Amino acid sequence: MARRRRRTAATLIGGLLLTLLTVPQASAEPSFTSAGMVMVLDSSGSMAQPDGSGHTRIAAARTAVATLADSLPDGFPTGLRVYGADKNRGCDDTRLAQPVRPLDRAGLKKAVAKVEPKGDTPIGLSLKKAAADLPQGSAGRRTIVLISDGEDTCQSPPPCEVAEELGRSGVDLRIDTIGFQVRGKARQQLECVAQAGNGRYYDAPDAKSLARQMQRAGTLSADSYHFRGKQVRGTPARSAAPAIAPGQYRDTIGPGEKRFYQVRLDYSSTADFSATAVPHPGAAVDTTTVLRTQLAYGVDSACESSTEVFGQNEGATPLTSGVSRIPSEDGNGSCDKAGRYWFVVERETADGSDAARWPLELTYRSERPLKKGVTPAQSEPEYGAGGKDAVVPSGAPKDVTGGTGFNDATKIGEGVWRDKVLPSQTLWYKVPVGWGQQLRYDVEFANEPTVRGHSAQTSYGATQVYTPARQPVGGGTGEFTPQTPYNGRQASLRMGTVPVSWTNRYESDPNVVPVHRAGDFYLAVTLGAKAAEIADNPRIGVVLRVAVLGEAESGPQAHAAVVKHPAAADSGTADGGGGTRPVIAVVGIGVGVLLLAGLAVLYLRGRGNQRRTGTGSGGAGAW
Numbered sequence: 001m002a003r004r005r006r007r008t009a010a011t012l013i014g015g016l017l018l019t020l021l022t023v024p025q026a027s028a029e030p031s032f033t034s035a036g037m038v039m040v041l042d043s044s045g046s047m048a049q050p051d052g053s054g055h056t057r058i059a060a061a062r063t064a065v066a067t068l069a070d071s072l073p074d075g076f077p078t079g080l081r082v083y084g085a086d087k088n089r090g091c092d093d094t095r096l097a098q099p100v101r102p103l104d105r106a107g108l109k110k111a112v113a114k115v116e117p118k119g120d121t122p123i124g125l126s127l128k129k130a131a132a133d134l135p136q137g138s139a140g141r142r143t144i145v146l147i148s149d150g151e152d153t154c155q156s157p158p159p160c161e162v163a164e165e166l167g168r169s170g171v172d173l174r175i176d177t178i179g180f181q182v183r184g185k186a187r188q189q190l191e192c193v194a195q196a197g198n199g200r201y202y203d204a205p206d207a208k209s210l211a212r213q214m215q216r217a218g219t220l221s222a223d224s225y226h227f228r229g230k231q232v233r234g235t236p237a238r239s240a241a242p243a244i245a246p247g248q249y250r251d252t253i254g255p256g257e258k259r260f261y262q263v264r265l266d267y268s269s270t271a272d273f274s275a276t277a278v279p280h281p282g283a284a285v286d287t288t289t290v291l292r293t294q295l296a297y298g299v300d301s302a303c304e305s306s307t308e309v310f311g312q313n314e315g316a317t318p319l320t321s322g323v324s325r326i327p328s329e330d331g332n333g334s335c336d337k338a339g340r341y342w343f344v345v346e347r348e349t350a351d352g353s354d355a356a357r358w359p360l361e362l363t364y365r366s367e368r369p370l371k372k373g374v375t376p377a378q379s380e381p382e383y384g385a386g387g388k389d390a391v392v393p394s395g396a397p398k399d400v401t402g403g404t405g406f407n408d409a410t411k412i413g414e415g416v417w418r419d420k421v422l423p424s425q426t427l428w429y430k431v432p433v434g435w436g437q438q439l440r441y442d443v444e445f446a447n448e449p450t451v452r453g454h455s456a457q458t459s460y461g462a463t464q465v466y467t468p469a470r471q472p473v474g475g476g477t478g479e480f481t482p483q484t485p486y487n488g489r490q491a492s493l494r495m496g497t498v499p500v501s502w503t504n505r506y507e508s509d510p511n512v513v514p515v516h517r518a519g520d521f522y523l524a525v526t527l528g529a530k531a532a533e534i535a536d537n538p539r540i541g542v543v544l545r546v547a548v549l550g551e552a553e554s555g556p557q558a559h560a561a562v563v564k565h566p567a568a569a570d571s572g573t574a575d576g577g578g579g580t581r582p583v584i585a586v587v588g589i590g591v592g593v594l595l596l597a598g599l600a601v602l603y604l605r606g607r608g609n610q611r612r613t614g615t616g617s618g619g620a621g622a623w
Helices: 002-019 057-071 087-092 105-113 123-133 159-167 184-196 207-222 502-506 529-533 591-607
Strands: 021-023 036-042 078-083 094-101 142-148 173-180 201-204 247-253 258-265 270-277 290-297 302-309 319-325 339-348 358-367 415-421 426-433 438-445 459-466 483-486 491-496 519-527 540-549 583-585
Touching: 036 057, 036 094, 036 123, 036 207, 057 105, 057 173, 057 207, 078 105, 078 123, 094 105, 094 123, 123 142, 123 159, 123 184, 142 184, 142 207, 159 173, 159 184, 173 184, 173 207, 184 201, 201 207, 247 258, 258 358, 270 290, 270 339, 290 319, 302 319, 319 339, 319 459, 339 358, 415 426, 415 519, 426 438, 426 540, 438 459, 438 519, 459 491, 459 529, 483 491, 519 540
Parallel strands: 036 078, 036 142, 142 173, 173 201
Antiparallel strands: 021 583, 078 094, 247 358, 258 339, 270 319, 270 358, 290 302, 290 339, 415 540, 426 519, 438 491, 438 540, 459 483, 459 519
C-alpha cells in the first residue's frame, strides 16, 4: 500500500512540474554558436563571360547565392560584400551590399540581383573589409566565404598575406574560398587564401557545382559546434594554474602549447577528465597532429596520460582526449595520493597544419567509491555477444538530425536512423546504456552520384563512440576500426563497447577501462573533407543501426536486479548508488508553484539513491 502511495505522489508531482523547466546542470551555461557569415562575391568584368551553360557567370553566382540563402537556418547572421561592380573605383571598389544581420533571404536575393560585373579584382582589400563586417567581440565563429573566378588584379594588399594576418588574429575567424571555373595561378591563390585563413578551398567547374559548394561552405558555418562551460584560462606551466572543480569549462589552445589546470583529489574518488579541441572544419591538419591529456602529481611527470591523433590529413574535425584518475585496488598506484594535481592539455602540431588557436571544451567529473558493503559486479573486458558479428536492427529507418557536438547531441535509442552529413562535418548522437548493457552499432554511408571525372578519388567515413565522461573507446586498438574509405559508393563501419561494469576501471585495456559508468554514450559520425570533390549532392546520406545488448541492471553491484522498463540510464556519479539530480530552473512563477517545486525537490532527493537504467527506443528499418 505504501509503495502505491509513492507512485501516486510521483505522478502528481510530475504533473505539477510541467509548469517548471527541468534542465541538467551543464545547460545552466550559455550555448555558443556561429557569430555569422559574410559572402564576398566577385563582380569583376570576367564574371560577365559565359559559364558554358548558356548563361553568364554572374547569373550562376546569383542563383548560387539564392540557393544558399534558402538552405541556411532562420535567423543566422548573413551578409554580402561585392567587389568589381564599379569600374571607375578601380582597386578601391569593394562595398557591403547587404549588412551581416539575422538572415534576410529576400534582402540577399535582391542585393545580388543588382550586381553587375564591370571592374577590377581587389580580393585582398575585400577580405580585410569583410572581417570588419562580421560581428566583433561576440561569442562564436565568424566565416568569410569568398567566391571568385580569377586572381587578384590589384595585389595591394596581397590576398594571402591578408588571410594569414586574419587567420592568426584570433580563434574565431575562418576563410573559405570557392574557385568558379579557375585554373593555374588563380586557383593557387584561392587555395593559399583558404589555407592561411584556417578554411577550405572548394572547386566549382560549373554553375551546378558552384551552388553545391556554396551550400556546403555556408551550412558548415551555420552548424558549427555548440560550446558550453565556464570560461577559464589555463596557464603554460604549473605555477598560477587556475583551480577547477567538477564541471564544464571553455578555453583555447595554440600550436605547440600546454594548458595547466589545478585540481584537488582525495584518496578514494575516481576523477574523469576530457578535453575536446574544435578546429575549423576541414582546416589543414597532419595525420600525426596530437591532442594529449595528462594528470600530474607533485613535481613528478604525469601519472596518467592519453594521446589522440586525427589519423588523416584531409581536414580538421573535433578531437577529444580523456584521462582518468582511478585509485588502485592495492593503494600503491602513482595517482593514489590525495592532494594537488594538475590536469594538462597539450597540442602538438606539424609544420603546415592549422596555426589558429583552437577552442577547447573541458570536463571534470568526480565519482565517489561504492558504499561500504556493496560488492561490485565482475568486470566485462570482452566484447562477447556485442562483437563484430552481433545482429543490429534492420528495416525502415526513422529520420533524425544529429547535433553539432556533445552538448546538443541528439538522443536516439535502439533502432535504425537516417541522417545526412556534409563533407568535413561531424554529426553527434547519444544513446542511453545501462549497467550490464553494451552498445553496438553500424554506420552506413550511402551510394551517391559522383561528380564527373572524380569517381576514382577517395575520401573517408569515420565514427567514434565516447563514454558518459566523454572518453573515446572502441577504435584503433580494439575490436573495431573507426575509419573506412569512401568514394561515393556505399561504405560501412562497425563500432561498439564492452558491457558497462563498475569494475572495468581496474582492467588494462584502454578500450575497457573508460566503460565504467552507465549513462548516455555519444556517437560521432564524420565524413572526410575530400568528399566535397567526389559527391554530386551537397549532403551524403548516412544510416545508423543501433543495438543496446543485454538487460539493464538496477546498479553496479553484483547480482543487481534487472530493470524491466528502464526510463533512462543513470550515470551513477554522486554517491556510488544514485543518479545525478536535476537542477530545477524557476522563472516568473508564484509562491504556490514555488512550494510545489520545493515538494518536487524533496521527492527527488528521496529518490536520489535509487538507480534508473535503460535505453531509448526507435524504429527498425533499412536504408
